[in-house]
Amino acid sequence: MGEAVERITSGALDKVVLARSLVARAEAPIDPRFLLRRLADSYDNTWVFAVAGLIGATPEMLVRLDRGLASSRVLAGTIRRTGDDAHDLALSASLARSSKDLEEHEYAVRSVADALGRHCASMNVPESPFVLHLPNVMHLATDVAGAVEDGATSLELAASLHPSAAVCGTPTATADALITELEGLDRGCYAGPVGWMDAAGDGEWGIALRSGQLDPADPCQISIFAGCGIVAGSDPEDEVAESDAKFLPMRDALTAAPTA
Ligand SMILES: C=C(O[C@@H]1C=C(C(=O)O)C=C[C@H]1O)C(=O)O
Incomplete structure (x- = not known):
């Protein structure tokens, strides 16, 4: 993380998102239904998902398309x-005033607004974020919306938006290369789009955060993931603590006593 801050300070890039993973082992095969119930009960302001062993409760909606209206919830x-x-x-209140967090947030909003703007006739991009309260963390959040004019489906919009600066960085290609160099992690489907689409192309694609991937070879094992946006003002110890907090939804769902 120190290396990432140095690269940013030297001017090579503005923001990069670095992630880490933990492996959890259970005594018996992990039942995704149990995890889903715990996540849905505890994490109101999120979208809970389970697709091919990828399970989580994401607070971040990459894109939703509903009869021509596209919207995206950007967090950073x-x-x-x-x-x-x-x-x-x-x-x-201090988060809403923090210049470091506002800067990090602005990069994420820009990346989404620019990519969505290429498909839209008109856009609504609020000037300042609100604070989204979750049980483990609070995020700066902006809901961006646009009227799609080129007939793109929700999946095509998701393809244009991914990877946003919320999970990769700015500029995208430089951040992507730095992640490959420094992260030392196979992200699998973590931080990718996860969702659904109907026959008309409408749908919802969340970003697979606060999530874990069941090991296809061992049903007793799951890898859970958490990442943090690094900018010039980032403090490595704070970022590690932030990633610990982002592990909590999956850790708690895995450790909670079974409910009836
Ligand atoms: C990368 C993650 O979260 C992203 C990074 C954030 C940040 O650095 O502040 C906030 C929300 C997400 O966009 C994650 O949860 O793993």
């Missing part, structure tokens, strides 16, 4: 919750 800029509501409220 994060603060951990403490469990003390009054303190969390103060933290939420």
Whole structure:
């Protein structure tokens, strides 16, 4: 992470998202239905998914298309919750004012607005983000919308938007190369688009975050993933703590006692 901050400070790029993974082993095969129930119960403001052993509760909607109206929830800029509501409220206010987080957020909004804009006649890009409250973290969030004019399906829009600066960086190609160089991780489907599409092309494609991949060769094993956007002002220790907080939805779902 220190190396990434140095590259950014030297001017090679503006932002890169680096991720890490943990492997969890269970005594019995992991039942995705149990994980889904726990995630759906605990994480209200998210989209819960299970596709081919990829399970998670993502708060980030890459793109939704509904009868010509495309929308995207962009997240970037994060603060951990403490469990003390009054303190969390103060933290939420400081997140909304943090120049480091606002800068990181702006890169993500730009990448989505530029890519979506190529398909849209008119766009609505709010000037400032709101704070999205989740049980484990709070994020700066912007809902971008546009009227699609070129007939693109939701899957085609997702293909244009991926990888956004929320999971890759800015500029995209430089960040992508730095991830390959520094991350040392096979992301698999983590951070990719996950969702559905109907026959008309409408659909919802979330970004597969706060997620885990069941091991196809061993049903008792799952790899869980979490990443953080690094910008010039990033502190490596803070970022590691942030990724720990992002593991919580899957960790808690895996460790919670079974419900009836
Ligand atoms: C990369 C992840 O999350 C992304 C990175 C964020 C950040 O760095 O602030 C916030 C939300 C997501 O766009 C993840 O959860 O693994």
